[in-house]
Amino acid sequence: MAEPVGASDLLPVGEARARVLANHGARGTEHVPLAQALGRTLTEPLIARRTQPPFAASAMDGFAVRTADLATLPARLKMIGESAAGHGFDGSIAPGETVRILTGAPVPRGADAVLMQEDTVLDGDVVIAQRTIFAGRHIRATGVDFSAGQSLLAAGTRLSPINVALAAAMGHAEVPVARKPRVAILATGDELVQPGQTIGPDQIITSNSFAVAAFVIENGGEPIDLGIAGDDFASLEAGIRAARKAQADVLVTLGGASVGKHDLVRSALANEGMELSFWRIAMRPGKPLIHGRLGEMLILGLPGNPAASIVCSLLFLVPLVRALSGDPRAAEDPTEPAILGAPVQANSQREDYLRATLTQGGTGLPAATPFALQDSSLLNIFAQSQCLLVRSPYAPAAEAGESCRVIKLSPPLR
Numbered sequence: 147m148a149e150p151v152g153a154s155d156l157l158p159v160g161e162a163r164a165r166v167l168a169n170h171g172a173r174g175t176e177h178v179p180l181a182q183a184l185g186r187t188l189t190e191p192l193i194a195r196r197t198q199p200p201f202a203a204s205a206m207d208g209f210a211v212r213t214a215d216l217a218t219l220p221a222r223l224k225m226i227g228e229s230a231a232g233h234g235f236d237g238s239i240a241p242g243e244t245v246r247i248l249t250g251a252p253v254p255r256g257a258d259a260v261l262m263q264e265d266t267v268l269d270g271d272v273v274i275a276q277r278t279i280f281a282g283r284h285i286r287a288t289g290v291d292f293s294a295g296q297s298l299l300a301a302g303t304r305l306s307p308i309n310v311a312l313a314a315a316m317g318h319a320e321v322p323v324a325r326k327p328r329v330a331i332l333a334t335g336d337e338l339v340q341p342g343q344t345i346g347p348d349q350i351i352t353s354n355s356f357a358v359a360a361f362v363i364e365n366g367g368e369p370i371d372l373g374i375a376g377d378d379f380a381s382l383e384a385g386i387r388a389a390r391k392a393q394a395d396v397l398v399t400l401g402g403a404s405v406g407k408h409d410l411v412r413s414a415l416a417n418e419g420m421e422l423s424f425w426r427i428a429m430r431p432g433k434p435l436i437h438g439r440l441g442e443m444l445i446l447g448l449p450g451n452p453a454a455s456i457v458c459s460l461l462f463l464v465p466l467v468r469a470l471s472g473d474p475r476a477a478e479d480p481t482e483p484a485i486l487g488a489p490v491q492a493n494s495q496r497e498d499y500l501r502a503t504l505t506q507g508g509t510g511l512p513a514a515t516p517f518a519l520q521d522s523s524l525l526n527i528f529a530q531s532q533c534l535l536v537r538s539p540y541a542p543a544a545e546a547g548e549s550c551r552v553i554k555l556s557p558p559l560r
């Protein structure tokens with residue numbers, strides 16, 4: 147039977163995103179050294195293994211004192227030793243005595259405050275105190291930061307630099323985090339070669355593979371580059387099997403998704419047993435997107451046009467990789483409000499993602515101005531864009547200054 151190719155069977159973008167993200171979460175836990183934990187997501191709550199500080203510690207350089215000794219000033223105290231960070235004073239302070247103390251050092255027994263060095267005069271081994279202080283002054287109580295047994299970082303926390311420091315202070319050398327999802331990337335097309343390879347007159351370089359691998363890395367996944375498959379079943383099926391052998395969580399194919407006679411990807415995936423979730427969505431660029439699963443391996447068949455593959459990556463692959471990494475940002479709406487920097491025409495059935503500049507005007511929202519050229523082969527214009535201007539299906543024509551929604555692109559690296 148002929149396949150339906152009419153416009154009416156295009157799935158709305160929101161429905162397609164819901165299907166791609168449905169019920170996907172982290173696929174198992176691994177324990178990684180703290181030095182590799184930045185940006186990873188905890189799969190279990192992290193419990194403090196120790197109390198911090200583990201002893202009452204001085205907050206200042208000065209002298210550990212008994213405040214009762216400072217009732218009458220100036221007070222002369224005999225210095226009987228020193229307590230330094232890492233080398234506490236092994237004794238206690240009797241009335242009339244003091245111990246030199248450094249910031250972070252344990253407060254000796256008998257002392258109930260620390261007098262700052264600036265408030266004293268030294269006369270040999272006699273410290274002359276020149277002000278009174280209250281009990282507890284400049285002492286950090288045991289456990290004022292946290293106590294052993296406290297749960298300080300919840301499961302699902304994406305570890306920031308500060309979180310990593312806290313985990314270290316809590317006594318964790320390794321942390322349980324969501325395993326990195328493995329994303330196999332298979333470019334398809336007889337016209338493609340790798341950068342640096344000898345190139346024939348009818349050939350172009352696979353650029354999409356690099357964008358997709360970069361999105362995977364940027365969002366906490368591990369890319370597996372399966373190279374380029376030709377436009378024939380043997381080559382495509384070998385690529386799909388290589389992805390399964392590599393135990394990929396996701397297979398991303400590039401190109402061959404449309405209706406042309408050499409667009410064999412969907413058939414090759416079906417031959418290998420893919421259960422199709424959808425093919426073709428109401429989106430521009432990105433219409434021929436394929437989604438399905440092959441056993442445990444999820445499939446995203448991205449269109450070959452560079453802009454289509456990148457927009458589909460931003461809308462579908464990025465949240466999927468985040469979801470499989472346990473990243474709480476997976477469910478976030480990627481759009482934000484802006485205003486139009488130029489008038490736009492009425493839209494058709496497909497949700498439009500226009501490459502646009504974003505300029506900050508005055509105090510209000512930034513203004514998005516689409517480029518005149520929007521062909522989905524254009525990569526150079528994409529690289530000059532600061533956002534995608536999102537136009538809903540059948541949105542009416544709109545004037546400059548009217549509100550709109552945009553997806554901000556990563557700022558250009560300088």
Ligand SMILES: Nc1nc2c(c(=O)[nH]1)N[C@H]1C(S)=C(S)[C@@H](COP(=O)(O)OP(=O)(O)OC[C@H]3O[C@@H](n4cnc5c(N)ncnc54)[C@H](O)[C@@H]3O)O[C@H]1N2
Binds near residue numbers: 334355406432433434
């Ligand atoms: N009769 C129709 N023709 C087309 C339709 C349609 O509905 N009816 N859809 C168009 C749309 S929309 C898109 S998008 C493209 C997508 O087609 P494919 O996914 O089959 O992609 P290819 O034909 O393989 O390639 C399209 C284009 O992109 C270049 N390409 C492919 N792979 C890469 C890569 N890895 N890096 C850089 N560039 C790549 C390829 O050389 C082609 O120029 O179909 C429309 N046609």
Ligand code: MOO
Binds near residue numbers: 429430431434451453
């Ligand atoms: O999805 Mo296609 O890129 O609209 O040309």
